[in-house]
Amino acid sequence: MLALMVNVPVFSVPTDSKGTNELSERNLQRAMELADSAFAHYFTGESWAMARFYDPYTRTRSEEKGSVWMYTAAIEATNAILHALRTHDVRGRSDLHHKHTALYRERLAQLYDNLAYYRGTFELTSFTQTREWSVYGVHRATTKGGAKVAGKENVYDDQQWLVRELLHSYKLTGEARYLEEAEYLTAYVLDGWDCTLDDTGAEYGGIPWGPGYTSKHACSNGPFISPLVWLHEHYVGSNEEIEHRSIASDGSRETVPVNKSAYYLRFAEAVYAWQKAHLLRPDGVYDDFLGGCSDCSIRYETVDGTRYRTNTPLPKRVGPAYSYNTGSFLSGAIDLYRATGKQEYLDDIARLSDDSFKYFAKKSNQRTGYYEFDVTGFNNWFNGVLMRAYVEAYPIHTNAEKYIQPFQQNLDYGYTHFLHRGILPPDLLNGWGDDRKVEGMFAFTFAAEYALLSEYALEKE
Numbered sequence: 001m002l003a004l005m006v007n008v009p010v011f012s013v014p015t016d017s018k019g020t021n022e023l024s025e026r027n028l029q030r031a032m033e034l035a036d037s038a039f040a041h042y043f044t045g046e047s048w049a050m051a052r053f054y055d056p057y058t059r060t061r062s063e064e065k066g067s068v069w070m071y072t073a074a075i076e077a078t079n080a081i082l083h084a085l086r087t088h089d090v091r092g093r094s095d096l097h098h099k100h101t102a103l104y105r106e107r108l109a110q111l112y113d114n115l116a117y118y119r120g121t122f123e124l125t126s127f128t129q130t131r132e133w134s135v136y137g138v139h140r141a142t143t144k145g146g147a148k149v150a151g152k153e154n155v156y157d158d159q160q161w162l163v164r165e166l167l168h169s170y171k172l173t174g175e176a177r178y179l180e181e182a183e184y185l186t187a188y189v190l191d192g193w194d195c196t197l198d199d200t201g202a203e204y205g206g207i208p209w210g211p212g213y214t215s216k217h218a219c220s221n222g223p224f225i226s227p228l229v230w231l232h233e234h235y236v237g238s239n240e241e242i243e244h245r246s247i248a249s250d251g252s253r254e255t256v257p258v259n260k261s262a263y264y265l266r267f268a269e270a271v272y273a274w275q276k277a278h279l280l281r282p283d284g285v286y287d288d289f290l291g292g293c294s295d296c297s298i299r300y301e302t303v304d305g306t307r308y309r310t311n312t313p314l315p316k317r318v319g320p321a322y323s324y325n326t327g328s329f330l331s332g333a334i335d336l337y338r339a340t341g342k343q344e345y346l347d348d349i350a351r352l353s354d355d356s357f358k359y360f361a362k363k364s365n366q367r368t369g370y371y372e373f374d375v376t377g378f379n380n381w382f383n384g385v386l387m388r389a390y391v392e393a394y395p396i397h398t399n400a401e402k403y404i405q406p407f408q409q410n411l412d413y414g415y416t417h418f419l420h421r422g423i424l425p426p427d428l429l430n431g432w433g434d435d436r437k438v439e440g441m442f443a444f445t446f447a448a449e450y451a452l453l454s455e456y457a458l459e460k461e
Contacts, residue, residue, distance in 0.1 A: 024457035025093070027408075028084050030415060031450035032100060035077050037422025038443035039107065042066070043074075048114040049140065050074065053437040056421040065140045066440050068118040071111075072161045073381060073441035073448075078108045079168040080451035086172065087455050108169060112178070115162075117141050120149035124211050125300070126191045127309050128245040128253045133188050135159055155210035156192050157220040159185045163227045179234075186231065189224060190267060195247050196311040203247075204311050205274040206290065214296050214312040217289040218325035221275045225332025228268035229339050235261035251303050265339060272332055276348075278317065284355025285321045286329055292316025323379065326356045327386030334392050350397045356386060357403040367429050370413070371406035375426050383407075384445040391456050401460075408453050411446060 041054045042061060050071050051061035082104050089097035120141065121134045137147035137154045147153075166182035169175070192211060194204045206216035207224070241257040248254050279286045292315045301310040330352045337345035360383070364370040373383045387407045393400040414428030424446050425432045426439070 021458060021461045024454045024461065025088070025096070027450045027454035027457055028081070028088065028096065030411075031077075031081050031084065031447045031454060033422065034424065034443065034450065035081060035447035038074070038077070038440065038447060041421075041423065042440040042443065047117060048110055049117075050440055052440060054423065054440065054443070055437045056423040057432075057436050059421070062437070067138050067158075068115075068136045068140070069138075069158050069161060070439070070441040071115065071118065071140075072158070072165060073444040075108070075111050075115075075162075075165045075169070077444040077448040077451070078104050078111065079165055079172060080448040082108065082172050083168070084451040084454045087458065091458060105173065108173070112169070114144075116144035118147050119145050120147035120153075121145070122150040122154075124191070125307060125309055126211070127193070127195050128247065128255075129191070130307070131191070133191075135185065135188055136162060150212075152210060152212035155213070155220065156189050156207055157209065157217065157223060159189050160220070160223045160227070163189070164223065167227050167230050182227070183231065186227065186264075191245075192220075193267070193270075194311055195245070197247055197249065198311075201249060203270075205270060206278065207271070209289070212298075214293060214298055214314070215289045215291040215318075216278070216314060218275060218279050218286045218322075218329070219288075221271050221279075222286070222325055222328040222332060225268050225272050225329070226335045228264045228271065229332070229335035232261050232265035232268060232339060235259075235264065237261075251301070253303070253306075253308065268332070268336060268339075272329075272336060275329060279325075281317075281319075281321060283321075283359060284351060285359045286325045287317045287319045287321055288325065289318050290314045290316070291318045321359065322382050323356070323360045323373070324382035324385035326352065326360075327382075327389040330356065330386075330389035331392055334389070334396065337396070346396070349393055350399070353390065353393050353397050353400050353403065357390075360386065361403070361406060364429060367413070370409055370429060372429060373406075373410075375428075378439075378441075380426055380439070380442045381445045384449050387449055388452055391452050394456065394459070404453070404456060407449060411449060411453070414446075 042051045050066040052064045052066045052070060053062035082101065085097045085101050117140045118136045119134060120137050121132060123130065123132045135149055135154050136158055137149040139147065141147040163182045163185050166178045170178035189207065192207045194206050196204050198204055207220045209215055209217045209220045238261060240260045242260045242263050243255050244258045244263055245253065245255050278290050281287055293312055296312065299310050299312050300307055333345045333348045333352065337349060360373055361371040364372045390400045390403045394404065410428040414424045418425050418431040423438055423443055426442055
């Protein structure tokens, strides 16, 4: 079996860690504690329906269910804990691995089995073909496979976050079904790549937010770079081929077999180049999407009697900048640098790390020595994506140490002062407000962050 490389830090520390890394073990224990509480409070029934909100003071969960994006946060946390447990095992702490791994592997399997409640089937006319797809809708259905997924009922970024976690799960478990599902969803997302040609004969490029949208978002491009690199690395040395669909200069659609490894790397670099060219701001972070169209409807053309989707002009970069859009792109730069050794990616890693912290982190006026991040809306999860990128960047750009530490400080402050029935408030530095309902994805985000920081602490030691 070929090895799948997933962008997780590889740490070099002494294997005899007795008494040398209390912080790492404490972080891991807290990650598991927070994850265990989140599973207990947000998940119900044999079908593992995930409530969107939970109030730890009234002990009530919302009737509203989490979207597939929110559900994926539980998979992310479980993967992060499993990887941390394995790293501790490698570093001589096999007791933690043996005690806890079976539980989290069982949870991982249950999460994927019940992910089917978000799955549905529809027919899509894309830039190169019309085909039936079975993908994941935004909303949970009452039966497996019965979710609404047509048009705006599914978005490409939700599939991308799942691809990332499926590949992590494959690396951790070796179960082929995770790799197969990841490649299927990858084919679906790449079917959304705008390969129509401009006046110069170049592809317009970019992936719309979803098949029912025309705007092209940072969130539907940046998160896809890393898993494309991981798939490229998985197939290095293999002769396996895949169909590459494109558009010829006369508008006809072409399909040719190409080497899988080269195919995935080509798209990773193309997605990276598109987002950098269209969404990078003068202050060094990434805007939300490319839009500004006067007529934003999906357009079609007929070529040789067959109907295809075609380009919708998008003249304007639109904000605001969110931390996850910059964080996922930074992770992509790290993976592309490992795969290609190109100086451009190395330069971008340093520049984007420094510029993003300058933009998204602000010195706290209330807590001396602390930095604050925006925690309104979905920013707690967004910020977790940025933290992950800093942890990944550290072995290459050691200045990232300064950007990781505030996340450790803020989590510890919230844990020490405000933890209530195993749940942390969205505002880690200022505690509970009048509205004490917490998004389930935030509860899992904090667990995932602690697991990542556990591994980072090993490296620092």
